[in-house]
Amino acid sequence: MDLLEIRQLSLNFSGIVALSDVHMAVKKGQIHAIIGPNGAGKTSLFNCLSGVYVPTEGDILVEGKSIIGLKPHKIAKLGIARTFQNIELFANMNVIDNLLLGRHIHMKSGPFSGSFFIGKTLREEVKNRLKVEEIIDFLEIEKVRKQLVGSLPYGIQKRVELGRALTMNPKILLLDEPAAGMNLEETEDIARFVLDINEELGITILLVEHDMGVVMDIVDEITVLDFGSQVANGSPREIQANPKVIEAYLGQEE
Amino acid sequence: MAIRSKTFSESYHEDIKLFRTIWLKSWIGLFLVVLAVLPLIGDPYIVYLINLSCIATIAALGLNILTGFTGQISLGHAAFFAIGAYATAIISNRFQVPFWVCLPASGVLAACAGIFVGIPCLRLKGLYLAMATMSFGVVVEYVVITWDNVTKGVRGISVPTLSIFGYPLDSNNKIYYFLIVLTALAILSAANLMRTRVGRAFIAIRDRDIAASVMGVNLTQYKVMAFAISSFYAGIAGGLYAYVMEYIHPEHFTFLLSVQYLAMIIIGGLGSVLGSVFGAVFITIIPEFIKAFAQFLTLLFPALQDKYDDGWNIAAFGLLIMLFLIFEPKGLSGIWNRIKTCFKNWPYTY
Amino acid sequence: RGVTEDTIKVGLILVKTGPVAALGLPDGHGMVDYMKYLNDQGGVHGRKVQVIWEDDEFQAPKSVAALKKLIHRDKVLCLITTGGSNQTIANMKTINKYKISNIPNALMQEFFDPYQPYIFAMGATYECQYQCIVDYIFGDMKADKPRIGVLYAKKEYGKIGLKAIRERAKAYGVDLVSELVLPTGAVDASSQVLTLQKNKVDYVITCDVLPPVISFLKTAEKYSYKPKAVFGFNWATDDMIVKACGKGAENYIGVNFVGGWNDDSPGMKLVRQIAKTNGREVKDIGLTSLYIHGIGASYLFGEAFKRVGKDLNPDSLKAAFETFKDFDTGGIFPPLTYTDKSHAPPEMVKLFKADVPNNRLVSITGWRTPKKMD
Amino acid sequence: MNTEFMFFIQLVVSGIALGCLYALIAVGFVLILKATGIMNFAQGEVIMLSAFICYFLVTTFHVPFLVAVLLTGIIAGLMGIVTERLILRPMLGEPIFSVVMVTIGLSIFLRSMAGILFGHNNLVFPSPFPTEAVKMGGIVVSQTEIWIMLSSLVLAAVFFIFFKYSRMGLAMRGTADHQDVALLMGISVKQVFALIWAVSFITAAASGVFLANVMVINLGLSVVAIGAFPAIVLGGLESIPGAIVGGLAIGIIENLAGGYLDQIIGGGVKDVTPFVVLFLVLMIRPYGLFGKKEIERV
Amino acid sequence: MLKVNNIEVVYNDVILVLKGISLEVPDGAVVALLGANGAGKTTTLKAISGILDSQNGELEDGQIEFMGNPIHRLDPDRIVKKGITMVPEGRRVFENLNVMENIKIGAHTRTDRRQVKRDVEKTFDYFPVLEGRKDRLAIFLSGGEQQMLVICRALISKPKLMMLDEPSLGLAPLLVKEIFAMLRVVNDKQKTGILLVEQNARVALNFAKYGYIMENGKIVLDGPTDLLVKNKDVKEFYLGVTDKMEKKSYAQVKHYKRRKRWLS
Numbered sequence A: 001m002d003l004l005e006i007r008q009l010s011l012n013f014s015g016i017v018a019l020s021d022v023h024m025a026v027k028k029g030q031i032h033a034i035i036g037p038n039g040a041g042k043t044s045l046f047n048c049l050s051g052v053y054v055p056t057e058g059d060i061l062v063e064g065k066s067i068i069g070l071k072p073h074k075i076a077k078l079g080i081a082r083t084f085q086n087i088e089l090f091a092n093m094n095v096i097d098n099l100l101l102g103r104h105i106h107m108k109s110g111p112f113s114g115s116f117f118i119g120k121t122l123r124e125e126v127k128n129r130l131k132v133e134e135i136i137d138f139l140e141i142e143k144v145r146k147q148l149v150g151s152l153p154y155g156i157q158k159r160v161e162l163g164r165a166l167t168m169n170p171k172i173l174l175l176d177e178p179a180a181g182m183n184l185e186e187t188e189d190i191a192r193f194v195l196d197i198n199e200e201l202g203i204t205i206l207l208v209e210h211d212m213g214v215v216m217d218i219v220d221e222i223t224v225l226d227f228g229s230q231v232a233n234g235s236p237r238e239i240q241a242n243p244k245v246i247e248a249y250l251g252q253e254e
Numbered sequence B: 001m002a003i004r005s006k007t008f009s010e011s012y013h014e015d016i017k018l019f020r021t022i023w024l025k026s027w028i029g030l031f032l033v034v035l036a037v038l039p040l041i042g043d044p045y046i047v048y049l050i051n052l053s054c055i056a057t058i059a060a061l062g063l064n065i066l067t068g069f070t071g072q073i074s075l076g077h078a079a080f081f082a083i084g085a086y087a088t089a090i091i092s093n094r095f096q097v098p099f100w101v102c103l104p105a106s107g108v109l110a111a112c113a114g115i116f117v118g119i120p121c122l123r124l125k126g127l128y129l130a131m132a133t134m135s136f137g138v139v140v141e142y143v144v145i146t147w148d149n150v151t152k153g154v155r156g157i158s159v160p161t162l163s164i165f166g167y168p169l170d171s172n173n174k175i176y177y178f179l180i181v182l183t184a185l186a187i188l189s190a191a192n193l194m195r196t197r198v199g200r201a202f203i204a205i206r207d208r209d210i211a212a213s214v215m216g217v218n219l220t221q222y223k224v225m226a227f228a229i230s231s232f233y234a235g236i237a238g239g240l241y242a243y244v245m246e247y248i249h250p251e252h253f254t255f256l257l258s259v260q261y262l263a264m265i266i267i268g269g270l271g272s273v274l275g276s277v278f279g280a281v282f283i284t285i286i287p288e289f290i291k292a293f294a295q296f297l298t299l300l301f302p303a304l305q306d307k308y309d310d311g312w313n314i315a316a317f318g319l320l321i322m323l324f325l326i327f328e329p330k331g332l333s334g335i336w337n338r339i340k341t342c343f344k345n346w347p348y349t350y
Numbered sequence C: 001r002g003v004t005e006d007t008i009k010v011g012l013i014l015v016k017t018g019p020v021a022a023l024g025l026p027d028g029h030g031m032v033d034y035m036k037y038l039n040d041q042g043g044v045h046g047r048k049v050q051v052i053w054e055d056d057e058f059q060a061p062k063s064v065a066a067l068k069k070l071i072h073r074d075k076v077l078c079l080i081t082t083g084g085s086n087q088t089i090a091n092m093k094t095i096n097k098y099k100i101s102n103i104p105n106a107l108m109q110e111f112f113d114p115y116q117p118y119i120f121a122m123g124a125t126y127e128c129q130y131q132c133i134v135d136y137i138f139g140d141m142k143a144d145k146p147r148i149g150v151l152y153a154k155k156e157y158g159k160i161g162l163k164a165i166r167e168r169a170k171a172y173g174v175d176l177v178s179e180l181v182l183p184t185g186a187v188d189a190s191s192q193v194l195t196l197q198k199n200k201v202d203y204v205i206t207c208d209v210l211p212p213v214i215s216f217l218k219t220a221e222k223y224s225y226k227p228k229a230v231f232g233f234n235w236a237t238d239d240m241i242v243k244a245c246g247k248g249a250e251n252y253i254g255v256n257f258v259g260g261w262n263d264d265s266p267g268m269k270l271v272r273q274i275a276k277t278n279g280r281e282v283k284d285i286g287l288t289s290l291y292i293h294g295i296g297a298s299y300l301f302g303e304a305f306k307r308v309g310k311d312l313n314p315d316s317l318k319a320a321f322e323t324f325k326d327f328d329t330g331g332i333f334p335p336l337t338y339t340d341k342s343h344a345p346p347e348m349v350k351l352f353k354a355d356v357p358n359n360r361l362v363s364i365t366g367w368r369t370p371k372k373m374d
Numbered sequence D: 001m002n003t004e005f006m007f008f009i010q011l012v013v014s015g016i017a018l019g020c021l022y023a024l025i026a027v028g029f030v031l032i033l034k035a036t037g038i039m040n041f042a043q044g045e046v047i048m049l050s051a052f053i054c055y056f057l058v059t060t061f062h063v064p065f066l067v068a069v070l071l072t073g074i075i076a077g078l079m080g081i082v083t084e085r086l087i088l089r090p091m092l093g094e095p096i097f098s099v100v101m102v103t104i105g106l107s108i109f110l111r112s113m114a115g116i117l118f119g120h121n122n123l124v125f126p127s128p129f130p131t132e133a134v135k136m137g138g139i140v141v142s143q144t145e146i147w148i149m150l151s152s153l154v155l156a157a158v159f160f161i162f163f164k165y166s167r168m169g170l171a172m173r174g175t176a177d178h179q180d181v182a183l184l185m186g187i188s189v190k191q192v193f194a195l196i197w198a199v200s201f202i203t204a205a206a207s208g209v210f211l212a213n214v215m216v217i218n219l220g221l222s223v224v225a226i227g228a229f230p231a232i233v234l235g236g237l238e239s240i241p242g243a244i245v246g247g248l249a250i251g252i253i254e255n256l257a258g259g260y261l262d263q264i265i266g267g268g269v270k271d272v273t274p275f276v277v278l279f280l281v282l283m284i285r286p287y288g289l290f291g292k293k294e295i296e297r298v
Numbered sequence E: 001m002l003k004v005n006n007i008e009v010v011y012n013d014v015i016l017v018l019k020g021i022s023l024e025v026p027d028g029a030v031v032a033l034l035g036a037n038g039a040g041k042t043t044t045l046k047a048i049s050g051i052l053d054s055q056n057g058e059l060e061d062g063q064i065e066f067m068g069n070p071i072h073r074l075d076p077d078r079i080v081k082k083g084i085t086m087v088p089e090g091r092r093v094f095e096n097l098n099v100m101e102n103i104k105i106g107a108h109t110r111t112d113r114r115q116v117k118r119d120v121e122k123t124f125d126y127f128p129v130l131e132g133r134k135d136r137l138a139i140f141l142s143g144g145e146q147q148m149l150v151i152c153r154a155l156i157s158k159p160k161l162m163m164l165d166e167p168s169l170g171l172a173p174l175l176v177k178e179i180f181a182m183l184r185v186v187n188d189k190q191k192t193g194i195l196l197v198e199q200n201a202r203v204a205l206n207f208a209k210y211g212y213i214m215e216n217g218k219i220v221l222d223g224p225t226d227l228l229v230k231n232k233d234v235k236e237f238y239l240g241v242t243d244k245m246e247k248k249s250y251a252q253v254k255h256y257k258r259r260k261r262w263l264s
């Protein structure tokens, strides 16, 4: 069974068609890319997956179970984590707190026990802090641990956002343009992290990216969207040679 | 490996402690001692002002949790405060029950009211929410005035003296200690709450609610919870107010009081526990300071004596709020943080 | 406390700022002016009276703070007044504990019934005032089956007034036709006027302060609604109303427990003289009826100081008040009696009618009490 | 015609008159909200001050009414510019909360200054409008009310057209969205703000002058602005037509509640009804009647 | 045309971000400014367009000249009137205005209303997609469409110098090509000078005649682009090609960490 399956998905905004009849499947353990021109509906698709938008039609199955109509926090519990196209960090918290928020679904303390901060709550905080420190190590952001994220450089913010998604221990990680606005060096770092996450942590990754260098080099499979509908699906090599894709998206190589 | 994780856990535990340095601990100790002996050396006027500040602090903490931390603007805080005050007054009058029943009951009743307002207001944001909560305040005022066979309406209702296990706290100075302890508890628990899971969820909702929900925060649940906690604080503060004043009247809980609480948390610092304390004390005490200063001026220049218009006191208060925010838009907690970093890095300036 | 060889310190808590200051300032000015007058006359037994006036902004917590300050910092002997009812009740315990004699400027039954040892009520209660109004409708105006409507504010005077009128009318065998709220800050009173007009109310009794009553009269004029009479109680009995409404106030009748500014009594002459020496013109004073009230309150304290003699302290002051027996202020107040069992005010009022051409109210009755009903 | 029906019509008509006043006040709020996102809590004080200024111009300085109105408008406009310059410009780029709080401070300051400058007495404006009401088919409207209705509708129309079609109006709407990007478009944000505060204060002055004609002038006048809050929110905060519709709706609702509900429920529901209606409307339309739903994208 | 002379910029009175930057844009030239994240490229552009004030920043030292006149003390709106328009990073459209209004607001400084109308039509020729979305609120546009809109908005003000901050951010490869082709036309026909900040070094160096490379608030390298592309460091760090002129695969860089920094 595929880990994630999207069936005949359509999404309209009062007349504007964002997605129409999209169907695709993501296999467990793969890195799957979605590419397409601007406004093709990639981010909208992610929003449907994480429950921010409710699709007009169609179905989304995670491990065979439909997640249509579920609130975002429920979907998060099912193991879907994501990053955003425009960084959506909690700007007034420091890095540790941002990552700890990622642990929200794995923690239990409520308002009463939280007010006292002894016993179980304390133990829980410390335990999750350990987990967070692991991720911080993994992403090499030890230096900025206690800084407010708002004041961090763009590249580091993107990395923190990635970290926040990782602390959720997801099954599927949705990355929306992780390399946008990055220089070469940072893009390389991100590419490396994506591969590591996939290989070492075994997390399935769904990736939206305009940097064809990254996409073609690291992903296993690509789905191409245009005007909300799917135009192609296949391995990087196939996609690169697909005339439809070249015409709508890649452009002629000069 | 085992050893390593042990030390780690210890260091993280250290890391998240509230009072970390010995300096901080001793300063707080000193402050507590000063508070403890104050009624012995100061006059009842000062003690009374501190009492009022304590009550304001608890209420302001509540509002800061809702508005400062969770980002839900409320202009109806006076209503929850009033509900607490009236609950204490009515319950203790009717059933002659002791404070440890009355106060929690007031808090819980206010919290229920908070939930009652919070749920329909879930979809509202910003000024719309402010106005909706303000409407709730107006309605509560109307109910308190109109439902006079319970609340005694515009005649006001008197409250029995607070007594702890048979020992009546019948003077300012006696109730003072009770208030200080409760306020300290309120501050501590708010500070604790804000650095655990719930508090983080609140801040996340304020900063980016959609992102928070994608991270697994149940927006509905937490927004309503913020309303409940906030109005619980307000309710407790209201109950204490009833005990301190021993007489309450609908006019004590107007829209202006809501604005005053908002002023406290903004001046103190939104989203800062300590800020709420500073703000509450500032707004309560400063007018008296200004008055004292004005009196001092008239002593210096006796010519002023007859001509002095008390309007200047209030004008000065307004001016002070403006100037203060123009120079320190982040509020008193902003100043505080600056002083702290200054101390930390001393003798290096930066 | 508060008494030295040559001074007596007295406190005064009254609102000086904000929207309600229109009520507090003239009252307080009256009190201060009279004490000044007393000092100019040589003081009492060689002592000059020093008045310390604290502004409470009409807020109970501030009023409580002010009283604490006056007692513990300024160490005053007594307060001329603690201001409104709300503030007085909030301060009640402290007043009793520190034996602070005072004259509240609100008129609630609670202040003298049961007996409060340090509160001296001065001025007929709202109940009494409204009873006199209803009496006037049935007695002097000889109304037959009058259709009475009440406009009240949601304040204690409003609610008390409404209840008093309802009961009194009932005693005459009449039910109220309309009971409507007239908010204090009302922009206009259209819905009220229209409702009264529709219900053919011919006697309107207002239980509200001046501005809304003026609004009402003006709106009534607009809709050419002319009831036989419109009544108002002490907070709304002032020449101001005629100046403001002109012809609209033709049918206005007010009731008050102090003399009218234009009365020809010795007391009122004194009041006018004091105002003049302090350079106060009628338009500066604002509500003259309150200025008169203020002077009256200080007058009583002055008299009490005189009666005590040299040995002035809280207890002797209280005792001195309690020797008042039919004490005559020459028309500022009705004659007044306090005993050690009762500090009840004289339940006496005067009625005033609008004199539109001269822009003022003139008294149409002497002091009168509510009729005994059986 | 049946009296019951006439009663209803008369209530509605006077409600409209009252509503126009609310609308005018609301427009003053909305202008600033629209261009700067700030709820100016000192608006009520400006209204009150304008009433006082106009009063003293007419009575003490014997200025003819129309000239006095003009002068009041000019003074208010200058006040707007000064307020913007001294108080709000230093707050550019600061959190909106702090800015709103500054306006609250300003309101405290202004109210108290009004007390100091103009005293606390109740004053009655020598209204220039004839007291004879106009009667049309049994419906009574006072001449003051006719002026109120006309001028608030005209002002609202002017503002609406200004924002929709003029270059400056567009610049203001842009500034409301992003101040710094507006700067990059060559828009002088300072000028925009000064202008908007001046215009808003002038609108407040207009409502102040009208209020002076129908109410007693005292410090309490500033509270009327709170009565206009439901109108602003009902209309949807940033919409001028919304402010008008909101104002009218609240005026009519208030009067009908006064005429009917007060008889049944009693206890002055007239004052609360607008707030209850507001609350209910917000439950159904969280952005008021004309407000734009804030679009949130991630 | 534009001369930036040794400017220093400080944020929040403490953080020195630009440590003496000098650069020059000759008349009608296309100049690229490259550099790592946080190097201070955006800050440089902000300093030129005068909007540092509203960001808690301050120009501490140095001069900026435009067409021979100093402009570093002018208000931003004055600077725009002199003919410098900036396209800020991050697609800052006016979300609550529709597309048409967004473009019109770009012409705020122009007084010739008729001509503006014609120019609007012309810009739509460059971006036909936008014409179809004329009445849609800008917030509803996709990221790419928003990017086109901000460029349109800048074009309509007929600038003498256009500063673009990462115009290719988040754009599809095809669109990147189109936008740069369009910019080339504008540069050729209207002689508009262009100062370009880009992360996509390959495109930028290809497009510009002259390039500056920034690190940590300093210019570390500058020269004509055809020389720059031959520089070894530029090749490695900005173009991602090895000495043998072949692209590295991202899949290969995996565990390979480099610590080398410019001149350090």
Ligand SMILES: Nc1ncnc2c1ncn2[C@@H]1O[C@H](COP(=O)(O)OP(=O)(O)OP(=O)(O)O)[C@@H](O)[C@H]1O
Residues within 6 Å of the ligand: A013, A016, A017, A018, A036, A037, A038, A039, A040, A041, A042, A043, A044, A045, A085, D295, D296, D297, E139, E140, E141, E142, E143, E144, E145, E170
């Ligand atoms: N909340 C919304 N309301 C209305 N329209 C929307 C909304 N969200 C997206 N759209 C529309 O849906 C279409 C797809 O947008 P989306 O953001 O998914 O594009 P994308 O593929 O992510 O493009 P890009 O690569 O530029 O980010 C666009 O035309 C956009 O205007």
Ligand SMILES: Nc1ncnc2c1ncn2[C@@H]1O[C@H](COP(=O)(O)OP(=O)(O)OP(=O)(O)O)[C@@H](O)[C@H]1O
Residues within 6 Å of the ligand: A151, A152, A153, A154, A155, E011, E012, E015, E017, E035, E036, E037, E038, E039, E040, E041, E042, E043, E044, E055, E056, E057, E089
């Ligand atoms: N408003 C600000 N307040 C404080 N520091 C700032 C501010 N804006 C930028 N900085 C800091 O200044 C430095 C330079 O930022 P700048 O935005 O100019 O870099 P950049 O070269 O444009 O980077 P990028 O490629 O990420 O856009 C960064 O370290 C950043 O953190």
Ligand SMILES: [Mg+2]
Residues within 6 Å of the ligand: A042, A043, A044, A085, E143
């Ligand atoms: Mg996208």
Ligand SMILES: [Mg+2]
Residues within 6 Å of the ligand: E041, E042, E043, E089, E165
């Ligand atoms: Mg940048």
